[in-house]
Amino acid sequence: MQKQETLTKNQKIVLDIIEKSSQPLKAYSILFDVKKKGINAPLQVYRALDKLVKIGKIHKIESRNAFIACKNSKCQIANATIFSICESCEDVTEIHDHKLSEHLRDFKDNKGMKYNKYNLEFFGLCKKCV
Amino acid sequence: MQKQETLTKNQKIVLDIIEKSSQPLKAYSILFDVKKKGINAPLQVYRALDKLVKIGKIHKIESRNAFIACKNSKCQIANATIFSICESCEDVTEIHDHKLSEHLRDFKDNKGMKYNKYNLEFFGLCKKCV
């Protein structure tokens, strides 16, 4: 069981903004939003983001340099993420697919790598944008 | 069948540098290397990179903002990539695993997304770094 982390003031502010958005937010857009709450510099945002990613409260969408809240209580450690991304409207959804996760978790290459994390991003068009 | 593209001068220069490296290169490190060949500005590099990615000659390692040559003749279209990344020495290897590729290609979510691309990155420690 993962120890329940107590978030600090800045971490709470940043997490709050991200959780209120259904879609990924960029660091500087978060910065803009939290200026009214006393966070003034990029580094303050990036430090909070780093921590939140580390404890699995949020995930980074690598191809978009953006951050989205994790809604899955199981994925408290940010080590196994799958996203679906619409290239037209940029809608992003985290995917929880047991079978696929299992395949990825069990994957072994032929070079003896010790895996502890993966990130998978699917791209395409959502229903609305087809 | 994909039309065989004829590369332009700048595209050839950039591809050449990337193919000579076994490991991913960053855009500005490529720029530094090609200055002696008459490429002076970031944009010239980024334009060549964009094209090379589009035709599948190279892939972008999203989590590293770096570019690596594709050695697989089959993956001429850059729409299905799997990488293994050592978090200690940063060694990157492209993975070609038929079974895993099949699973990813066949994956369907429950929202009616039309996928046309995916990118998967595994992270861990390589044999040397364990």
Next chain:
DNA sequence: AACGCTGTGTAATAATATAACATTTATAAG
């Protein structure tokens, strides 16, 4: 020739992320 398309060269700037330093707060040990 006129057009559309792709690529080029150059300058300027935007967007993303980190380094360095001084200080403060939280936690734990003696």
Next chain:
DNA sequence: CTTATAAATGTTATATTATTACACAGCGTT
């Protein structure tokens, strides 16, 4: 309570990654 230690903060400056804007060149098509 005091001391030690780790984690977080606040601030400034800077590094790194990527794009906008504009003028023009080459090439194939009509």
